[in-house]
Amino acid sequence: MALNQSSRTNWQKVMAEVERRIYTREWQPGQSIPNEADLAVEFRCARVTVNRALRTLADAGLLDRRRKSGTRVALHPVRKATLQIPLIRKEIEASKKSYGYNLLLQELALAPEFVSDRFGLASDVLLLHIVALHTANGKPYVIEDRWINVSAIPEVMSVSFAKLSANEWLVQSIPYTHGDIAFGVLNAGKEQARLLGTEPSKALFEIERTTWDHATALTTVQLVFHVGYRKHASL
Amino acid sequence: MALNQSSRTNWQKVMAEVERRIYTREWQPGQSIPNEADLAVEFRCARVTVNRALRTLADAGLLDRRRKSGTRVALHPVRKATLQIPLIRKEIEASKKSYGYNLLLQELALAPEFVSDRFGLASDVLLLHIVALHTANGKPYVIEDRWINVSAIPEVMSVSFAKLSANEWLVQSIPYTHGDIAFGVLNAGKEQARLLGTEPSKALFEIERTTWDHATALTTVQLVFHVGYRKHASL
DNA sequence: TAGTGGTCTAGACCACAGA
């Protein structure tokens, strides 16, 4: 029993010891490990403490757990990367650059088909269309191209996004139950290249995000980032 | 007290109810919520149950918790997206396509500077360089361009990656303590375009990943995906 | 220094899925 890890809490020590045994192949991939009760005895702690350690490792993908059949070391550890999705302003300020914002378009318009499809609405519905440019130290950072479901958020009609970005107003004013997000890539079009200060066909990083209130779509946004943008995470 | 949610366990019901109060603005952004003990009384459950609910919401970014000053509804909910990083083979098989693999290069070579820098090694060190193409239904899916630290993993020298990809062999054979991952974008070069069946300068999605055993870098890999590749997650 | 979240314990019951 080697629980002398430097980690603070007991369940973290247990977790570190279990990780060590997995790492050193003392417990091999696919192999069953002792059950919680036995480990609690070995580690001289409550079973709940072992449970928390093993549950955390299972969440991280290192263990597979099933009732009755027990806990096994994962054969193919599906690691998970957690990405932070902050406000654009916060992201820029976090890198110690000065944040700037320019509204380019705010108008009611017929939604393109891919948007009305995504929202599950008829194709002749008017939605609020907003395009804006966020800058860092005065340089283009990201284009925000957003559609808002005005029937779900009528109060948005009386808001001006000249000073406050839709990104920020929505986060502060409109809660949502869930959303989906996709990371992709595109070749810059003429207008995108002009706005971002680069040449057409340059490869640009793109994020599409749609948020929902239960079954009602609230807004969908396409973010197109400046050349060289990367998103980092740890495993 | 409305704990009649359809969720199963008690802490999930508590969490759902707290989420509801946040969502309906019964508890407004920035506002303090009752402490765990009071909530436990209100919900007629143990404090630990409330703790698990609130801790989960804090992990998700909806609450800010501090000792002594208590729990507040987050002002800027920094949502987190969790991306699955599976084996390439598993990812392809999960979309019900047939997986294929072609080794293009396996040789000892002088590492380019960005690799020896990343590994913290001298610039004249020989590393194992592997390039391979993974296919889905016979069509190019992703180029795997990998450098392996042979001094940390000497046994890799006796492995042939003609049949089994380095991606797969490493996951099965070489555990790691941590890693970092970056998502980015590039314009296809001539060779990349040829391998992926597209034209040069097309925008391609790229993932760079480096894994470590404590302070020792094990391997770094660049994955360049086929045109149109996107990575999805939920919020 | 006092209030709050973080953790730990021993014991209990439950839910699920193999044998």
Next chain:
DNA sequence: CTGTGGTCTAGACCACTAA
């Protein structure tokens, strides 16, 4: 049916930090 993980409880002590 039975073993295993999942959860819950009441009570306790600890760690941090704002007042």
